[in-house]
Structure formats: structure tokens, C-alpha cells
Amino acid sequence: MKKEKAVVVFSGGQDSTTCLFWALQNFSEVATVTFDYGQRHSAEIECARKIAEELNVSFKVLDMTLINQLSANALTRNDIEVSAQEGELPSTFVPGRNLLFLSFAAVYADAIGARQLITGVSQTDFSGYPDCRDTFIKSLNVTLNLAMDKQFVIHTPLMWLDKADVWQLSDELGALDFVQEKTLTCYNGIPSTGCGECPACQLRNAGLAAYKERKSAGELV
Template sequence: MNKNNKALVVFSGGQDSTTCLFWAKQQFDEVEVVTFEYGQRHIEEIDVAKTIAKELDVNHHVLDMSLLNQLAPSALTRNDQKIELKEGQLPSTFVPGRNLLFMSFAAVLAKQIGARHLVTGVCETDFSGYPDCRDVFIKSLNVTVNLSMEEDFIIHTPLMWLDKEQTWALADDLGAFNYVRYNTLTCYNGIQGEGCGSCPACKLRSRGMERYLEKREAENDDSANLSHSHT
């Protein structure tokens, strides 16, 4: 465990980034978070991120990235575009260049605040086909960012190979299951906690949670039965 460095978490106030924040708080002595405002349709996530940062006692930066909305319209930045996933196409919620820009600006901020470690919740297992959530992209960007600034940043992706069920398991291991369940905002329609239940983000989140809870319950039953058989 690395306990003598500072980390900056790319933070949206959603399930994944909040789990990463709890993870980072265990890994590093000092943690700050950065949230990007880019005209996202679920703009409520900015307020949720502010509240969580305050409750978890971490310094919170909000950066204006509205130019991204102007350059890269998608269903995530336009209310008049339908959220949909068509076979063989990128999801309508894909925002071209988003993670490239977010991580680059996060690195610039990290340099200013003296943070060597960058943490992001991108994931290749449940990545919905987004090319900028892949491990190969993050590794490539890590090299590029370091070369551009003569720095030795380390980009951490604790969720990269986890599916949503395993992400819930990690939150539970970190003692944050209920906090993540009720306080985060993953929903594309801006509904905190359990969400709207019908958008792709909510379906992915709830399906993973149901699987994890079923597994946890089964394991608890097995443990209870084992304990009972020994008495």
C-alpha cells in the first residue's frame, strides 16, 4: 500500500468514481477530487459530487469543460437526443474525446496541487463499447501525459477488470456499500440513489447490485449453516 503520496480522483459523484474515492482514501495519505462540468444532461451530478466530497472531507475542484459540449454533441449532452444502443454502433451517450480531455486536464491540475497519482473509474468489463474506457487507451495516455509534462504520474484504474457485481463487492469491502447505494448518482435522468431504473446506466447498476446481493446472501446462508453444524 502506498501511504506517502497524494492522489487526485476524477469524480462524477456516481457509483464507480465514489467507489474509487473510498479506495483512494485507503491507499493514499491525501486525496482531492475533480469534477468536470460539460453541460451533461444529468447536471445534478455536480451537486451530488459536491455533497459527497464535503461529507468525505476531500478538497473538491470543479472545472468548466463546456467547450466539450459544443464540440461533441451526444445524448449525454443533448436532451433532444435519444439514449440508445444500436448493434454495431457506439452508444448515443458516447462523448468523443471526453476521457482524453478529462484525464489530460486532471493531470494539469494534479501537477499544480502536487499529486502524483491519478485515479479514474473507467472499466473495460462493463464499458458499453466506449473506446476511451479501455486499458490500452489509459496506458497510452499515461505515457503521453508524462512525456508532455516531464512528470511521472501514475494513472490508477481500480475498476478496470471488474464488472458491476464486482464493483459493488469492492464498495462493500471498503465499508461503503450503503453509502454508494443511496448517495451516488449514476442515472442519465439525474435521479440519485436507485435512479430511474430504465436508462442503460441504471439497468447496468441495478443488475450488478442484484447479483451481488444474491451472492452475498447465499454466502451468509452458507456461513450460518456451517456455524450451525459446528454447534
């Protein structure tokens, strides 16, 4: 474990919670930062708060609702249907979200003396979101370091993992049951296995089923 302080961009979902457990194994002190961007369900923020309290890590909420003044999307508007059409960005894409979140996470990290940033973005399961790509993260890391004259490191433990791999990682971290039972990924605000119908639930649950099948078949490496 590195004797360094880290900040996890944290939503209380499967991916960021797995990243939180990863951070707890790799850094001596871990803080979380959660963003209120007017998401459909305040339950997401409360879920993140409860997880942070249970794992005894600091929890900070930053107000990013200004995003709603600039764009409309299915994650912040109940009157927009969750959908995805070939060749177009999904209706759940929030323009600039990860750019803003990671930038403000860096400002917060600097304020508390942290240089390590962790985010759960994945290019494998990025759902068409351009701000989940590895090239974007690397570019932003350079930009933050230049803009703030500090040496931040953005860690992306899930970048090349599909959802089955993410479940495997949570299992290896001793957190599979915790992640399965206490996180909220569902677009309809239902914790654990969720509604089972929205794209987030389908991706999460299919990944878990694939991981369990792989594990029972002894195919893990």
C-alpha cells in the first residue's frame, strides 16, 4: 500500500464502489467526492453517503447542478426516455460530465493534499460515451497537471474491463457481496439488482451472470 492520499470520484454504483475498494487496498488514506448534478434520483447520493460511512471514508458532495442549465439528457430529465440509437450518443450522455467531475475532483484533491484520483470509467463498457475513453483520461491528466502545476495521477482500474471482469475484480477485492447488495446502478433508482429492465441493470446483471458462469466453470485466470 502506497502511503499517499487518494480521492475517488464516487457515485455509489457498482463501478465506483469497486474502485473505492481498489483504492482502499492501494492507498493509505482515501476520500470520496460525489456530485449532485440534478440526477433523477437523490437516492444515488444517499447510497454513496451510506457506503462511505460504512467503509469509514470521508464523503464530500459538490453541487454541479449548473449542468442542467446547459443541456438536457435522460439522466437528469424524467421526460426524456432512456434510449440509444446506432450512430448517435445515448440519451443518457451528459455532455462534459467527466470533464467537469474530474476537474473539480482535482481541485478538491489539491485542497486536502491528495494527488491520486480514481475514476470508474471503462472504454470496454463505455456505452458510447466519449468521456470514458482512455485517450480522454490521459489528455485530461496532462491538462490538469499543466493547469494546476501539480502532479496528479488519474487511475482507471476498470478501463479495459467488461462488466463480468468488474465483478471478478470486486470478488478478488473481497467485496462482491457488498457491491451486489449495497450499490445503486439502476436508472430507475432501485438499489442492488435494480429494475432489471433499464440498460444499466441489463449490463450489470448480464455481467454478474457471465462472471458466475465463468467462475463455476473454472475459467478464471
